[in-house]
């Protein structure tokens with residue numbers, strides 16, 4: 071070999087050694103736990119300091135580990151399948167459970183990189199501990215479930231209270247007012263023809279009593295329409311549509327192909343209240359001239375829709391603003407085991423759609 075060539079070869083070897091050193095350092099002192107597995111026999115062939123610290127093994131112990139031993143038994147089959155899957159470049163291999171030396175299980179997100187070293191196939195494994203993140207997510211989900219349960223309970227309590235107050239107002243107050251009215255009528259008949267002033271006062275009181283009785287009835291049925299409990303959902307929505315049309319002079323049509331008269335109480339109250347809140351929203355915000363309410367039996371679902379031809383609005387993302395009406399409707403639908411959708415376009419009206427599967431209703 072001539073001298074120049076010899077120098078070039080030496081420099082080349084030096085560069086390889088230096089770059090190997092560089093990569094070794096990058097591996098060794100990387101804060102992310104990582105190790106290398108032989109793809110021939112799944113033996114661990116190298117491990118970095120961060121992995122030793124994290125899994126609490128000595129280097130000798132880690133190197134002696136069978137790659138299967140680092141995970142719970144139930145994930146072994148999935149692991150062997152993963153080992154056979156080769157993807158070019160760095161690939162994310164998802165969420166796994168690993169076991170530390172002290173037997174503590176941790177959640178990790180695994181990325182791998184397959185390459186050849188000295189003619190052998192090797193896998194570099196990067197392990198990102200996401201246990202804290204998973205625990206926070208679980209905690210958040212648990213507290214959300216608890217809040218939902220509490221909201222559902224409060225909703226039930228509220229409905230019971232409303233029903234009770236409606237009954238009290240209707241039966242007690244209503245009866246007492248009717249009694250008063252009868253007494254006043256009796257007095258008015260007994261009064262002297264000449265006492266015109268008193269007769270007029272009594273006549274005024276009778277008119278006032280009549281309108282008070284009507285108000286009491288209206289308040290009671292707004293709190294809890296007796297028709298819902300006595301005749302069921304379809305007549306109740308029909309009544310609601312008629313009342314709404316009378317009160318707000320907005321053409322309100324109700325169409326249905328449902329012949330069933332009774333639904334579980336939670337379903338009829340839920341759908342009735344969603345309809346009520348939608349109509350309130352239309353009266354308050356929509357400037358609509360036409361409303362169509364439909365209750366339909368589909369193949370697998372009961373479907374309630376409330377469409378208006380009003381001004382529509384831009385549906386905001388969750389958390390944008392604290393409005394409770396739409397949120398309440400959504401929660402009610404979820405509590406019934408159903409789904410809630412609202413669609414709206416500016417100038418094109420709004421549609422509220424609730425779907426409840428029959429298996430929830432028990433049909």
Ligand SMILES: Nc1ncnc2c1ncn2[C@@H]1O[C@H](COP(=O)(O)OP(=O)(O)OP(=O)(O)O)[C@@H](O)[C@H]1O
Nearest residue numbers: 351352355356380381382383393394395396397420
């Ligand atoms: N049918 C509709 N037509 C036009 N805008 C609507 C309609 N329904 C809802 N909106 C818009 O969506 C917003 C949110 O409705 P949501 O019922 O959640 O709250 P709200 O009616 O303002 O107050 P509340 O919490 O008392 O119900 C309304 O303020 C209104 O701007």
Ligand SMILES: [Mg+2]
Nearest residue numbers: 350351395396
């Ligand atoms: Mg509202």
